[in-house]
Amino acid sequence: MVRRGFVFLRLFISVIALSVVIPTVHPTPVGAFTARNLMYGSQGxxxxxxxxxxxxxxxxxxxxxxxxxxxxxxxxxxxxxxxxxxxxxxxxxxxxxxxxxxTPNWHYQGSSGGNSSASTAESSSASGGSTGGSTTSSTAASAGASANFPASVNGLDQSDLNLMAHVVYGEARGESFEGEVAIAAVILNRLHSDKFPNTVPGIVYSPGAFSCVDDGQVNLTPDATAKKAVMEAVDGWDPTHGALFYFNPAKTSNAFMWSRPEIITIGNHIFTD
Missing domain, CATH: 1.10.101.10 (PGBD-like superfamily/PGBD)
Structure with missing residues (x-):
């Protein structure tokens, strides 16, 4: 009788211990970002x-x-x-x-398949960096501009043409139509040069390559003239005669830019080799 009571007591103590050591586990929400570093080739x-x-x-x-x-x-x-x-x-x-x-107001909604942004919320760059210009509705602007371009032309797809139009509008709005074509031509000249990246995004987003990327004006929605200027350049019009660089002499004191051999001046820009 005593032995049975002892066994029962040990069992009771074990149950109490388990209830203390093994708490009830509740799943906790996990953010979309994981702890792993992301790099070219990552997926998920x-x-x-x-x-x-x-x-x-x-x-x-x-x-x-x-x-x-x-x-x-x-x-x-x-x-x-x-x-x-x-x-x-x-x-x-x-x-x-x-x-x-x-992006404090961003919300994860899964893969969009490229048809829409994964968030409809606006974001302010409150972290000390700035995209400048307008960051509103950049996806809608992208889709609207792409709709006016062919699916592909001369090896460039709609995304390439659209990005070029954003650069043209950001860099040369207010210039003559020839001046806008000239900006697009410089991008194409770099694309054909072994001194620069071999993609349009690679050229445009190279650090310091275009002031409109640095100050955020690349995010502005390009107008019909900027889009037409891109197509004229793609069709072969190069007012710069092969220029790889350009600058506004009233806005830069960069010694490298001033040292380049001048080819032609169009509007407010000097185009150089």
């Missing part, structure tokens, strides 16, 4: 989040497909450059934290 829903946050800020123009390709790579580099970070094209925790802080 955390890349979806990266792309949609970058698109919300106006840095990314491609599909939100969870595939870290070259467009995502160059968008990351530009974000890092504009926010004063080390430019690597890789997304470490510091870059994620900066990106999250810059």
């Amino acid at each position: 829903y955390d890349v979806d989040e990266l792309q949609s946050r970058l698109r919300l800020l106006g840095y990314y123009w491609g599909d939100i497909d969870g595939d870290f390709g070259w467009k995502t790579y160059w968008a990351v580099r530009t974000f890092q450059y504009n926010f004063g970070m080390k430019v690597t094209g890789e997304v470490d925790m510091a870059t994620k934290l900066k990106l999250v802080k810059a």
Whole structure:
């Protein structure tokens, strides 16, 4: 009888111990970003989040497909450059934290297949960096501009043509039509040169390449004239005669730009070799 009571007591103590050691586990929400670093070739829903946050800020123009390709790579580099970070094209925790802080109203909605932004919320760049200009409705602007371009022409797709139009409008609105064509021609001349990246996004988002990227005016919606100027350049009109660089002499004291051999002046821009 005593032994049975002892066994019962040990069993009772064991049950109490288990109830203390093994608490009830409740699942906790997990953010879309994971702890892993993201880089070219990464895939997954955390890349979806990266792309949609970058698109919300106006840095990314491609599909939100969870595939870290070259467009995502160059968008990351530009974000890092504009926010004063080390430019690597890789997304470490510091870059994620900066990106999250810059997009406080972003909400994860899964992959959009490139048809819409993963967030309808507006974001302000409150983290100390700035895209400048207008960051509102960049996805709608992208879609609207692309609709006026052919699916592809001379090896360039709608995304390339649209991005060129944004640069033309950001850099040369107010210039003559020839001056706008000239900006598009410089992008194409760089595309055909072995001294520059071999993609339009790579050229446009190279750190310091275009002032409109640095100050955010690349996010403004291009008008019909800018789009027409891009098509004229793609069709072969090059008012710059092969120029790879240009600058506004009233706005720059950059010794490198002034040292380049001058080819032609069009409006407020000097085009150089």
